[in-house]
């Protein structure tokens with residue numbers, strides 16, 4: 085007799101997917117707590133913690149004093165004792181206050197005590213952008229975390245991964261930095277209803293192509309996919325690799341693609357110097373010095389903070405249009421670039437994620 | 446939008462030497478009203494979506510910086526955080542520069558780089574505000590330390606909220622300020638909330654001021670909606686700091702009328718007890734002073750109308766200035782990465 089397992093898949097947003105992942109792991113492990121400034125408040129961290137306090141109560145879902153460094157240490161202390169912790173910062177910039185605890189304690193406790201203890205903590209940090217977030221509320225700091233052995237650092241791009249990688253991260257026995265981009269929160273994707281974990285150490289080819297390998301992470305995956313679609317019309321066939329994890333970097337998946345395309349472009353919404361893009365290029369060269377037909381290209385942010393004023397910030401970010409421009413340049417494309425740009429024009433202001441977004445953050 | 450204020454105000458209970466000085470009180474009234482009207486104008490025009498940055502308005506909390514700034518000179522230095530319009534304006538910060546900054550224009554007080562959360566006006570000693578909670582607290586202490594190292598007669602003021610009191614850096618800063626008896630004024634604007642979270646959800650039932658006292662600071666507490674009371678506390682505290690008596694900690698109870706960030710009244714979200722907002726609106730710092738000076742016949746209705754009129758003109762000029770100001774060119778964002 086066949087049992088028909090109907091696996092329900094439906095479209096939900098990235099933030100709903102995160103919420104579902106947290107909810108499902110809270111159900112399966114009663115020693116998981118969630119804490120962060122605003123977790124149970126009416127805005128519930130962009131709806132990612134909505135209803136959790138009501139469902140799991142005040143002993144598992146916590147608001148938090150404004151004390152990022154001390155509270156991170158407190159969470160690490162609890163995690164060492166076997167209380168699994170999900171800690172949330174509304175901006176990655178606020179986690180900077182906690183770098184001592186993250187780097188000196190969370191990342192090293194297991195190692196420096198010879199593996200006798202573990203630190204099962206996930207720290208969610210959100211990269212802001214637009215509507216005048218300015219220099220202290222919108223930094224792409226992934227490289228800072230990825231530099232640290234002992235941390236796992238992930239940047240899911242799709243709602244499906246947001247849920248699956250959240251589940252895996254929460255089940256992991258190591259500190260995991262879960263980096264989200266504010267502009268991904270509203271984007272919907274097919275997400276299975278069931279409980280599933282997705283790899284947190286693997287990249288994934290998200291679009292097959294033969295001419296060039298584009299490695300991107302987080303929001304830049306979405307931008308790169310738009311570019312790939314449009315450039316296919318001028319016969320540039322991009323293979324897009326969703327990096328997913330910035331520590332470790334899954335060089336095998338990247339190399340499999342580069343072996344085929346013999347060209348690599350990395351898109352990383354962060355500063356170039358000392359960044360993830362450079363690290364990937366270095367690893368590609370280490371692993372395939374003879375493979376490359378052209379010098380690799382890194383598409384990153386200008387080497388200065390982002391100003392608040394949209395009159396300037398609009399020219400700071402490297403989105404689909406800027407990526408397309410550089411890819412066409414990379415291929416020496418001589419045709420009409422303006423018609424390509426037209427296809428990539430969103431038709432609304434560049435400092436908002438959606439047409440009707442009016443801040444405040 | 447801002448709902449109309451209920452004008453049922455509490456009596457003015459201040460026994461201060463200022464209470465009967467008509468021209469001084471009228472001036473204080475003007476300063477308070479000016480900040481209120483500026484922020485109301487911002488709230489209304491925010492909906493045009495040309496001020497494209499997060500905006501933390503201080504409507505309801507105007508009395509604190511007004512009462513304090515009365516005793517500061519342009520040589521004294523002020524630092525602040527995300528909710529800084531009132532601090533900036535009370536210190537004499539240029540209105541046009543501020544509004545242009547909100548519009549992201551080249552003529553803004555930091556050339557459009559900062560927006561609402563990053564104000565500066567060095568001419569009047571407003572050194573800077575930034576939105577990482579606690580970020581500027583040690584800078585103010587460093588500012589006072591530097592003044593004492595250089596033997597400069599100056600006090601440094603740092604404004605922060607009840608939420609900031611939870612940050613470790615605040616306590617590290619108080620410790621050092623106290624150790625070296627630095628001329629710094631810590632001003633805690635206790636509005637009872639950090640975003641949607643009540644104080645009692647974040648701090649145990651003990652006094653904020655008690656902790657400051659334990660750090661060795663001189664502590665003063667007051668009603669943050671009583672501008673004359675604030676002024677007399679500030680007078681004393683600032684003088685003590687100037688006289689080498691060390692850091693001062695001022696805690697004022699007050700209340701934010703609008704949402705944490707943005708132009709709306711968000712009382713419908715019910716994170717605050719019912720009628721709490723109304724109770725505080727009835728303690729409006731501006732209505733309170735106005736009632737006093739009107740009842741004591743220290744000001745005439747015509748004078749008040751004139752003040753309103755002047756403020757209105759100043760505000761519309763500032764918005765016009767901002768609207769007509771040039772946009773910064775994209776290339777300008779590459780300036781000032783390093784000092785020469």
Ligand SMILES: Cc1ncc(C[n+]2csc(CCOP(=O)(O)OP(=O)(O)O)c2C)c(N)n1
Nearest residue numbers: 178528576577578606607608609638639640
């Ligand atoms: C280090 C840090 N953590 C969190 C935030 C987010 N945040 C901005 S303002 C704010 C509330 C601050 O409350 P309080 O200090 O009482 O000032 P108020 O807003 O009430 O004036 C929070 C949590 C931040 N900007 N910086």
Ligand SMILES: [Mg+2]
Nearest residue numbers: 606607636638
């Ligand atoms: Mg507060």
